[in-house]
Amino acid sequence: MTTDFKPEQLVREGLKKLIPYNPGNYTGLIKLDANENPYDFPAGLMQQVLDTAGPQTFNRYPDAMAEELINELAQWHKVETRQIMVGNGSDELILDLMLAFGAGNRVVIAVPTFSMYGIHATIAGAEIVEAARQDNLELDVDKIISSAEGAGLVVLCSPNNPTGNSSGTDQIVAILENCSCPVVVDQAYVDFGGNDFLNLLAEHRNLIVMRTFSKAYALAGLRIGYLLTHPEIIFYLLKVKQPFNLNGFSQVAALTVLRNRDLFLHRVKKLNEEKIILYNALQKMNGVRVYPSDANFLLFETAIPSMEVYNGLLKKNLLIRNFGDPRLSKYLRVSVGLPDENKYFLQSLQQVIDTLREKKSC
Numbered sequence: 534m535t536t537d538f539k540p541e542q543l544v545r546e547g548l549k550k551l552i553p554y555n556p557g558n559y560t561g562l563i564k565l566d567a568n569e570n571p572y573d574f575p576a577g578l579m580q581q582v583l584d585t586a587g588p589q590t591f592n593r594y595p596d597a598m599a600e601e602l603i604n605e606l607a608q609w610h611k612v613e614t615r616q617i618m619v620g621n622g623s624d625e626l627i628l629d630l631m632l633a634f635g636a637g638n639r640v641v642i643a644v645p646t647f648s649m650y651g652i653h654a655t656i657a658g659a660e661i662v663e664a665a666r667q668d669n670l671e672l673d674v675d676k677i678i679s680s681a682e683g684a685g686l687v688v689l690c691s692p693n694n695p696t697g698n699s700s701g702t703d704q705i706v707a708i709l710e711n712c713s714c715p716v717v718v719d720q721a722y723v724d725f726g727g728n729d730f731l732n733l734l735a736e737h738r739n740l741i742v743m744r745t746f747s748k749a750y751a752l753a754g755l756r757i758g759y760l761l762t763h764p765e766i767i768f769y770l771l772k773v774k775q776p777f778n779l780n781g782f783s784q785v786a787a788l789t790v791l792r793n794r795d796l797f798l799h800r801v802k803k804l805n806e807e808k809i810i811l812y813n814a815l816q817k818m819n820g821v822r823v824y825p826s827d828a829n830f831l832l833f834e835t836a837i838p839s840m841e842v843y844n845g846l847l848k849k850n851l852l853i854r855n856f857g858d859p860r861l862s863k864y865l866r867v868s869v870g871l872p873d874e875n876k877y878f879l880q881s882l883q884q885v886i887d888t889l890r891e892k893k894s895c
């Protein structure tokens with residue numbers, strides 16, 4: 534190798550500044566940090582997945598177009614198969630959207646929101662334009678529309694991660710009608726609440742709705758997401774899609790889950806009931822401000838600095854979510870867990886706050 538090999542000179546500025554997404558690796562903790570489905574995957578269904586996956590699921594390449602899965606998704610959502618694309622998690626679809634419509638363009642992102650939009654926009658070499666939400670956490674529709682002038686893509690999330698609130702149909706329609714670029718609405722949490730915007734597809738050629746099996750459908754580990762839009766948008770996405778992006782085993786698992794949807798929707802109902810219990814308890818807690826949520830998590834603020842509360846909970850074996858983004862530094866986010874986990878969280882949070890308060894008053 535020559536001595537003048539300097540990788541840093543070969544990498545563009547945007548990539549040099551990019552901080553990779555680091556979900557960390559915490560074992561043995563009560564995980565209330567990633568909005569996963571806390572219920573174990575049903576054993577009977579797991580057996581069904583294993584029985585359905587044949588030897589060829591392993592030695593042959595998977596169906597590149599995931600035909601069977603897309604057929605059943607299309608029937609469920611009452612759209613044409615040409616309107617659906619599946620991905621290795623919605624994360625991959627976000628990257629594909631950025632590669633197709635963001636690269637060399639501006640991408641408007643309504644913030645604060647899921648950090649993967651910004652990361653994938655940067656990877657694709659897009660210029661990010663942030664349209665801040667209003668103080669009440671609602672979308673700033675006018676700001677989004679004016680920022681989208683000449684942009685390649687607008688990215689919204691409803692219910693929004695991490696704020697938990699969802700957008701109104703009138704807001705989304707106004708954005709769709711006044712932007713001449715694709716508008717993504719990430720609906721990863723829509724099974725838990727908020728408006729479902731799929732019914733806007735028929736009238737709006739620039740709408741892209743994203744969904745995932747990672748939250749309500751308990752398949753985060755198998756990485757299955759999909760989007761619904763119009764064939765003319767799919768046409769461009771197929772150019773950047775990895776041919777075998779969704780592995781065969783995950784295709785079988787997704788089909789099995791789809792055919793047993795009711796079981797998962799029953800659990801969603803239970804999680805929503807738990808969310809209300811958690812919300813009411815947090816609302817009563819001194820020094821805590823909690824925000825209403827249409828998703829399976831709650832955003833809250835504490836009178837004591839959030840990092841101290843976060844670390845106090847870690848010492849009690851509880852992992853929740855804090856945020857590196859300085860605009861989110863006062864917030865914490867907790868996923869709705871199993872009833873016992875939620876009880877332990879509430880009890881621990883109270884203890885951590887009391888202990889930290891005593892320390893401060895000495």
Ligand SMILES: *Cc1c(COP(=O)(O)O)cnc(C)c1O
Nearest residue numbers: 622623624647694721745747758
């Ligand atoms: C969890 C989450 C997803 C899901 O991503 P996958 O890659 O499908 O697991 C998508 N969008 C948002 C906003 C999320 O919070």
